[in-house]
Amino acid sequence: MRTEQTSIPDETGTRQKIIDTARSEFAEHGLAGARVERIAKTAGVNKAMIYYHFHSKEYLYESVVKEFFQEIFRQILARTSEGKTLDQFLLAALETHIHAYQTSPEFVKILLRELASPNESLLNDLATTIRGSQFPATVVARLQQGMAEGEYRKIDPQQAMMSIITMSIGYLLLAPLADRIWGIEDRTAFLDKRKHAIVDLFLHGVMAR
Amino acid sequence: MRTEQTSIPDETGTRQKIIDTARSEFAEHGLAGARVERIAKTAGVNKAMIYYHFHSKEYLYESVVKEFFQEIFRQILARTSEGKTLDQFLLAALETHIHAYQTSPEFVKILLRELASPNESLLNDLATTIRGSQFPATVVARLQQGMAEGEYRKIDPQQAMMSIITMSIGYLLLAPLADRIWGIEDRTAFLDKRKHAIVDLFLHGVMAR
Amino acid sequence: MRTEQTSIPDETGTRQKIIDTARSEFAEHGLAGARVERIAKTAGVNKAMIYYHFHSKEYLYESVVKEFFQEIFRQILARTSEGKTLDQFLLAALETHIHAYQTSPEFVKILLRELASPNESLLNDLATTIRGSQFPATVVARLQQGMAEGEYRKIDPQQAMMSIITMSIGYLLLAPLADRIWGIEDRTAFLDKRKHAIVDLFLHGVMAR
Amino acid sequence: MRTEQTSIPDETGTRQKIIDTARSEFAEHGLAGARVERIAKTAGVNKAMIYYHFHSKEYLYESVVKEFFQEIFRQILARTSEGKTLDQFLLAALETHIHAYQTSPEFVKILLRELASPNESLLNDLATTIRGSQFPATVVARLQQGMAEGEYRKIDPQQAMMSIITMSIGYLLLAPLADRIWGIEDRTAFLDKRKHAIVDLFLHGVMAR
DNA sequence: GATGAATGAGCTTTCATTCAT
DNA sequence: GATGAATGAAAGCTCATTCAT
Numbered sequence: 098m099r100t101e102q103t104s105i106p107d108e109t110g111t112r113q114k115i116i117d118t119a120r121s122e123f124a125e126h127g128l129a130g131a132r133v134e135r136i137a138k139t140a141g142v143n144k145a146m147i148y149y150h151f152h153s154k155e156y157l158y159e160s161v162v163k164e165f166f167q168e169i170f171r172q173i174l175a176r177t178s179e180g181k182t183l184d185q186f187l188l189a190a191l192e193t194h195i196h197a198y199q200t201s202p203e204f205v206k207i208l209l210r211e212l213a214s215p216n217e218s219l220l221n222d223l224a225t226t227i228r229g230s231q232f233p234a235t236v237v238a239r240l241q242q243g244m245a246e247g248e249y250r251k252i253d254p255q256q257a258m259m260s261i262i263t264m265s266i267g268y269l270l271l272a273p274l275a276d277r278i279w280g281i282e283d284r285t286a287f288l289d290k291r292k293h294a295i296v297d298l299f300l301h302g303v304m305a306r
Numbered sequence: 307m308r309t310e311q312t313s314i315p316d317e318t319g320t321r322q323k324i325i326d327t328a329r330s331e332f333a334e335h336g337l338a339g340a341r342v343e344r345i346a347k348t349a350g351v352n353k354a355m356i357y358y359h360f361h362s363k364e365y366l367y368e369s370v371v372k373e374f375f376q377e378i379f380r381q382i383l384a385r386t387s388e389g390k391t392l393d394q395f396l397l398a399a400l401e402t403h404i405h406a407y408q409t410s411p412e413f414v415k416i417l418l419r420e421l422a423s424p425n426e427s428l429l430n431d432l433a434t435t436i437r438g439s440q441f442p443a444t445v446v447a448r449l450q451q452g453m454a455e456g457e458y459r460k461i462d463p464q465q466a467m468m469s470i471i472t473m474s475i476g477y478l479l480l481a482p483l484a485d486r487i488w489g490i491e492d493r494t495a496f497l498d499k500r501k502h503a504i505v506d507l508f509l510h511g512v513m514a515r
Numbered sequence: 516m517r518t519e520q521t522s523i524p525d526e527t528g529t530r531q532k533i534i535d536t537a538r539s540e541f542a543e544h545g546l547a548g549a550r551v552e553r554i555a556k557t558a559g560v561n562k563a564m565i566y567y568h569f570h571s572k573e574y575l576y577e578s579v580v581k582e583f584f585q586e587i588f589r590q591i592l593a594r595t596s597e598g599k600t601l602d603q604f605l606l607a608a609l610e611t612h613i614h615a616y617q618t619s620p621e622f623v624k625i626l627l628r629e630l631a632s633p634n635e636s637l638l639n640d641l642a643t644t645i646r647g648s649q650f651p652a653t654v655v656a657r658l659q660q661g662m663a664e665g666e667y668r669k670i671d672p673q674q675a676m677m678s679i680i681t682m683s684i685g686y687l688l689l690a691p692l693a694d695r696i697w698g699i700e701d702r703t704a705f706l707d708k709r710k711h712a713i714v715d716l717f718l719h720g721v722m723a724r
Numbered sequence: 725m726r727t728e729q730t731s732i733p734d735e736t737g738t739r740q741k742i743i744d745t746a747r748s749e750f751a752e753h754g755l756a757g758a759r760v761e762r763i764a765k766t767a768g769v770n771k772a773m774i775y776y777h778f779h780s781k782e783y784l785y786e787s788v789v790k791e792f793f794q795e796i797f798r799q800i801l802a803r804t805s806e807g808k809t810l811d812q813f814l815l816a817a818l819e820t821h822i823h824a825y826q827t828s829p830e831f832v833k834i835l836l837r838e839l840a841s842p843n844e845s846l847l848n849d850l851a852t853t854i855r856g857s858q859f860p861a862t863v864v865a866r867l868q869q870g871m872a873e874g875e876y877r878k879i880d881p882q883q884a885m886m887s888i889i890t891m892s893i894g895y896l897l898l899a900p901l902a903d904r905i906w907g908i909e910d911r912t913a914f915l916d917k918r919k920h921a922i923v924d925l926f927l928h929g930v931m932a933r
Numbered sequence: 934g935a936t937g938a939a940t941g942a943g944c945t946t947t948c949a950t951t952c953a954t
Numbered sequence: 955g956a957t958g959a960a961t962g963a964a965a966g967c968t969c970a971t972t973c974a975t
Contacts (some may be wrong), residue, residue: 127422171432195361210336211483227483267475290462342946548755563939671917689890692851941969
C-alpha cells in the first residue's frame, strides 16, 4: 500500500543518507557487488532501516539510479537551451555535460553498469527523459536549417547527432582505458581541450565549403 | 586460437570449455554476479574442476578477460594495416571493429564492466596491447603527414585520434540506451551507415579547404 | 563465570551457548576436525550466528580456549594459596588441580592439543597467567626457606618445581595410555592415592636426613 | 586381498617416502589437519600413489603411527635393560628416552595427539609393547627387592613407577608451555640437568633413612 | 523509526578419493 | 607403478532479509 516513491516522510533524513551512500556503493560495486551491510554502516544506520525504507536491495538500486539520473539530466538539460549559434549551443552542452561528470563521478560508473546489464525500466525512463528534452531536437533542427540554407553539407542528422554524443561522452566512458593508453594525467585540462576539439571537428565536418 | 597464457596443455579441452562458458557468464553478470556453479553446469564439468584449472573465481575472471581481449584485439589490429589512403584505412578499421563486435557481442559488455570496475592488471595489459599496435601510431602519422603537406588543417592529433575512437566505439557502448532513444531496430543497417558517416564527418572535419 | 573478554553483552546467552558447545567440539576433535555445523546444531543456533559473534572458526577456537584456560586457572590458582606447611600446600594444589580436571575433562584434551599445535598467542597468555600466579613463586620460596633452615637438601628449585608439576599433571595427560598399560579402572581412586604418593615422594625426596 | 602391512614390495622406495613425509605431516597437523595433497607434493609422488599403497588417509595414519611407535619404543626399550644399580638403570632409561625425543621430535607431537584423540587400536598396541617390555617390570622388581632388603621405604610401586614416568616424559610433553613460563631456552642443557634431578629426587624419595 | 540478533539459502572453496590412460 | 584429470560431498563463510523489542 506504498506509493511510487516517497510515502514515508523521512523527517530524520535517514532515507536520504541511505540513498546517498547507496549511490557510491552501487557505482563502485554494481548491483550484485554492493553490500547492504556496507551501505548501512557507511550511512550510519541500521541494516533493517534500509528494508524499512526500500523493500529490497533491488528496489533500493532502482530508486537510487532513477533519482540520480533524473537529477543529473535535469541539470544537464536545463542549461543546454542557451546559445544561439550552433557552436555556442554545442559548447554549452558539452560544458554542462562535463560539469555534471565532474560533480558526480558516480554518474559514469552507474551508466556503464546500466549499459552492461540493462534494466528495462531504468533505461526506458532515461530514454524518455532524453528524448523528451530539447537537446536532440534542437541539434537536428539547427542542422536541418543549416542544410536548407546551404551552410551545411547534406548529411544524415541522426548520424551527426550520434557523432556529437559519442564524441562528447565517449572519453568519459573510456577514460580508465584511454588514460592508460595515452598517459593522460590531467583530466580536467584534457577535457577543456577536448570540448573545443569536438566543436571544431564537428563544425568543419558539417560545413559546406 | 589459444593464447600463450595457456601453460597447461589442456588436452581434454576442459580448460577451454570453462573459459568459453565463463566468458558469457561474466559478460552477462559481471564478476560479482557470476556464479561458479552456473559456469560449471553450463560447461558440463564438475565445479571443483574450475578450481583445479583456475584457483579462484577472480583468477578465472582475469584469465577469461585477458585471453579474450588479446584475441579480440589481435583480430582487430591484424587487419587494420590495410588501406593506403586515410579513408580506406579508417573504413577498414571500422569494419573489423564492427565485425569483432558482431562476432563476440560479449566483448562490449566485458569492456563496459572493466571500465566501471577497472582492474589494474587487465587494463594495463589492454592499454599495452593497443599502444603497441600500429593503429594509433598510423593514424597520427598520416594526419601529421597530411598536415605537413597542407592537405589537412592544423589540429591536435591526439584529440583527433580520440574523436575517431569515441565515434567508432561509442555507439556500441551506448547501444542499449541509444536504441531506445532513437528507436534503432536494425543495428546492422545502422552500423553500416554509421561507418561511412564517421569517415565522412572526420575527413571533412580535418580537410583543409 | 564470564571473563572480561566479552565485550558484547550477550543478553540472549547465544554467545555463551556457542562457546560452551564449541569447547566440547574442539576438545573432542581439535581445531581442524571440529565442524562449525555440528557446533551450531548442538548449540541450537543458526550456523551464521557463529560467524556473527566470532568471525571465523579459528577466532572462535581462540576465544574458547582463552576463556576456558583463564577460567580453569583462575579456579586452580585461587585456591592454592591455602596451606601453611609445604605438604598442606602441595596437597591443596593437587586437589584443586584434580578437581578442575574432574569438573572439566575437556581441559586436558584441549591442553594436549595446544601442546601439539602450539598457538603463540594462547600459550603466551597461559604462560603469563601461570607465571603471574602465586603458585610457582610460593613453592620456590618455601623450598629456599627450607634449604636455608637446613630442613631441605640443597637442590635446584626449578627442577623441583618441574618435578612437582609433571608428577601432578603427568598422569592426567597420559591417562589414556597409562590406564591401558596398568589396567587402571577407577581413575578417582587412583588419583586419590596418587596425590598422597606425590607429596610423600617429593617431601622425602627433598628432606635432609 | 591385501595382508596386514607390506604386501606391496616397494622396490622404488615410494612407500617409504610417503611414510616418512606423512609422519611429519601428521605430527604437525594431526589426522584431521593433514592434507593428502601436501604429503604427495612433499614426498614427490602422485596423490593417487598414496591410495595405491594405503587405502585411505586414515589407514595411512595408522600405518605411519604404528611403524613409528614400534621403531621408537624398540630403540628405547632395547637399551634400558642395562645398568645394575637402580640409579644406573634409571639414568640409562632417561637417556635413551631423551635421545629418542631428540632424534625424532615428531614422536612427542604424535603422542600428544594420540592422547587427545585416542585410537583404540594404536594405543592398545602401544600399551602391549610397553607392558611386554622389561622396563616397568624391572623397576617394580628392583623396588620390591629394595624394600624387602630394607633399603627402600615401603611405598606403592605402581605410584612410584608412575612418578618416574611422568617426571621423565612430562617435561617433553609440556615443553611448549614450560619453556614459555620459565624462559627455558637451551632445551638440551635443561634436559641434561633434568635427568640427574629426577634420579636424585626419586632415589632420595624412596630411600629409607 | 530504530536496533541487535537471528535465519535460510546459497556462495566460494576444499578435500579425500577415484578413474582413464 | 605412475600420472593428470575428474568427482561428490561437504566445509567454511556470506548475505539479503526478517523478527522481536
